[in-house]
Amino acid sequence: MESRARQRFIIVTFFIICMIILAGRLVFLQLINKEYKITASNNVLRYEIIYPSRGLIYDRNGNIMVENQFAYDILITPRELVPFDTTAFCSIFNLDRERLEQMLEEVHSRRRVIGYQSVIFLRQVSSQEYTRFLEKSYKFLGFSVQTRSVRSYPSQICGNLPGYIIEADQSFLDKNPEYRPGDYIGKTGLEEFYEKWLRGEKGYSIFLRDVHNRIKSPYEDGAYDKTAVPGKDMFTTIDLPLQRFGEELMRNKVGSVVALDPSTGEVLTLITSTGLSSEYLTNFGSYYPQVIADPLKPLFNRAIMSAYPPGSVFKLVNGLIGLQEGVLKPETRYSCNMGYRAGSLTVGCHSHPSPTNLMQSVMMSCNAYYCNVLRSILDNPAYGRIGESMNKWQEYVKSFGFGTRLGIDIPGELSGSLPGTALYDKIYGAGRWRSLTVISLSIGQGEIGATPLQLANLAAIMANRGHYYTPHLVREIREEPSFSPRVERHQVMVDPEHFEVIVEGMYQAVNAPAGSGATARLAAIPDLVLCGKTGTAQNPHGEDNSVFICFAPKDNPKIAVAVYIEQGGFGASQAAPVASLLVEKYLTGEIHPSRQWLYERTLEQDLVTRHLQ
Template identity: 45%
Template sequence: MNKPEPRTYVIAAVIVIVSVILLVRLFFLQVLSDEYEVSALNNSQRHIIQYPPRGIIYDRDSIILVSNKAGYDLMVIPQQVKIIDSLRLANALGIDKESFRERLAEASFYSRFQPSIFYKMLSAEEYAGIQEILYDYEGFYVQPRVMRQYADEVGAHFMGDIGEVNDNVIAADAYYRMGDYAGVNGIEKYYEKSLRGKKGVKIFLVDAHNRIKESYKDGKFDTLPEAGKSLVSSIDIDLQEYGERLFVNKIGGLVAIEPETGEILALVSSPGYDPNLLVGRNRGYFYDSLLNAPNKPLFNRAINSAYPPGSTFKVVQAVIGLDENLISTSTSIPCNKYWVNCHNHPPATSVTKAVQFSCNPYFYEVFRRMVQRGYEKSIFRDSPIGLDMWKEKVVLFGFDQSLDIGLPSVSSGQIPGSDYYDALYGQYRWAFSTIYSLSIGQGEILATPLQLAHFAAIIANHGYYYTPHVVKSVGEEGKEAKYRKKYILPFKSEVYPPIVEGMKNAVNAPHGTAGLARVKDVTVCGKTGTAQNPHGEDHSIFMAFAPMENPKIAIAVYVENAGYGGTWAAPIAGLMIEKYLTDTITNKWGEERILNANLIPETADEKED
């Protein structure tokens, strides 16, 4: 043997010390500290999400529009699956054996231990069908979900729908998990945060095989789901239903507003669709077919179809002209058809008569005075100044604005300013003569039915408004503050009466343009319009409010490819007004005429000049 070498002991000592350090550390980690034990519990818990019922949506008279029904996702944990008779379960689900295998393989591919959806959104009846046999299939269980249920087949556009969240939504909001549902359109989307409530969770302990053993700490850390808030919509569902009925076989939209509150009473877009189609398992299929259907039923024309408002826009010109003292109530302008054409009508000896007869040369002249103010000698330098002063006033009515009415993606329409024409023609290379068609609401002006209805409401109110809205009340909180705020336009109050008078005569006097909008015993004030359509027949436009003395409803109607505004849009507005104010229809002939009309271009056999 060697003589003892001291370094041997150093080395041995180091080994012993390191071993002791490891042991001490293990002792601390495993025996003394329970920090890691708690963490391990987190790792081996299973959180079962409790989905809250989504908020219910009522109409303005507390009729349920949208409620919930239970849906069931059939979940699978592949690792636990012991299949005895796959054909039996496949048959119960109505799928073939091949599809059954594929679904199982897909779930296994995602994870052997984590649950994934095997079959989406079984209805209560379908669930009942498989419930009794599900006990024989270890590894399968059912996760209840909330599905929407619509009382009626109307109102799909403003109510919107819910759909499975995509990756972007999940990335933007930590609330959502794969497979959750959220509003994708309409009120469902805009009020998602109010409607969705709060998910609850039940925590269970799982064993090494990921099977539920027991409730974690007797449910001490479980949370109950909080139901979503109910919404009261401002929509009158009867009026809505009637509006959609009148629009059968027509393309277009209408918006009706209660002027004194800004509440939207009806919001029709045609063609529409049955909202129940977009519920449950077949949502994807129907969504695609609606997306590709002719005339775009998913497109919400009431808030998104922007067309030149035509002669309805003359009312805007009249208000601004009077306010700026460019005309007085008694200004008479000859119907000189040299610059713009006109129909034959008695002379427009006042602004009231000009509105009543819808005289083109009159408003051509009014707009000329607005645009050519004479601040600059050159009309090329003068016109931009005048146009921008004009636009500044026009946008006060909500034109060129996306109105925050409680629906997502509301179109802003368009009011061109000098920057628009500078971009189009170049600076100082355009003047009044280039843009005069704006005077009669043609050309580059675009407005939606919503904007025109809002404008009609402002005129009805003689200059004030509340921002239009589709939801009157959210949960217990009532109406949102932004819809309780009254706005008063900075125009002189005396500008409104002569214009309202003109609109009254347009409907009720012998030489008016909108006789078909008359309602028995009700003074309707209205203005027709015709949007020139380069692609086909002009669009028929009408805006109105009634009764004149104490306006309860303001309305704008667009009927696409239907020709002159007085012919189709005006009578629809009349019927809507009568329906809303009296709940009866006396003008049976007019109602029949509208209901029977088919104005969809391809199949149209009835056209007006």
């Protein structure tokens, strides 16, 4: 009896405990936790996503480069869609009836995937269309309005620098679950690289609605709303007036201009021409077919993506390597009779006084001189075989930032190309090539390729006499005190004392008197000491490319510039005027009256037609 009574007690107790747990859970769900109540009430509630305004982008002086403006999207929720007056809908948004039916069919085909979500049906409707829709929204169950901010650009600058905003595709959503369909993301440029700072954090408001889909009031007085958090403002290193001036100088030309502050690595201008017009950026998707069809490839950021032959500006590097290796001295003289000749091989050169020493060879840009220099480096008896000396040469060149990414804070940077023993062994066979085989490297031709950013970095190295800082585009992110740009100081493998003779050659190239053979006298600026080096890079697809690098002043430099103009011809004819005018504008604020003719001539130059041909 006692055993049976104990069993009955246990069973009764168990059921009582279960009932208490169940009752407690029901009380929690119905009286305490409102989430399930909200979920169950979705048929009378409407969630409106509040998109945060993206962080503003400023230049180094506080000028706005990128700001925000309101835009309105029409959303559709397929599960709530009911038959509606399509004629009235088309009238509001100026739509063709056939186009509307096609769009509805596309939504219907994705109905299962969309589920109960709302997706964008019409993007960036006008404020007038938005107002008309609000007045009659009760007639269109399943449609709603979403307000968000889009980018606007007070100054018309090259769009490749800030980048553009576009709706996230499915592959991005799969990798980034914090985003949802319809969200916009930064694509290319600063917008992409600094997305996590610029994007902000979405919020939402919950509203009660009536049977006509009209909003009646906030749910629970907004107790369950979430406030959107704006993106963080960002201050760049760009000098906006200088950027605009540089783009003006590059009008109707194809190429790039990069200007750096050599003392910090800050990027003052980053120009690709012809680049992406900022007019396309606000609603880039609408212009995408037009941009893709453009034969000048405006999406291609030449400043960081083009691996061009550097041409004669690379002679500076070979000269410095020769000095460091001890196979070249400042007083070393070589003759030039319109070029360098060895057996059946000839590397042509222009007419200039001969023979030249090292400083004069830079000033006159003598090809024959640097053919001799490269052969001295590669045939150096200190190395057992040419493969060893070539690898050492490659190591030197890499320390100047060639053949590697410099680490700029913008997506898409390429490393360029830097040949070495492995490449030539593969092409010619081990031990089956000599210094004459690769003689084109002496004048920056052949298998070497450099981006305009790397050439600007070379100008900064010359300005600093042997070191550079990581090029970077952002100085500060407001409300993010822990942020600081990733900047490192890099020392090249050439001792600083070897730079003076090369820098003097760059000074003479610009400032030597007429008749001296100087190649860049056109770049001379009154009352300002500019040091520069011209380059003419061979182009198998048309006329030669025009190249110029420079820095100023000679002592305590403030700016280092590289200009690369495709099919521009001789370096001093096109690239040098653009670079020197940019430097003059930055350091003096104006163009000297004696150089107005050069400014006007530069603006009148039209090389785009030549490039297309």
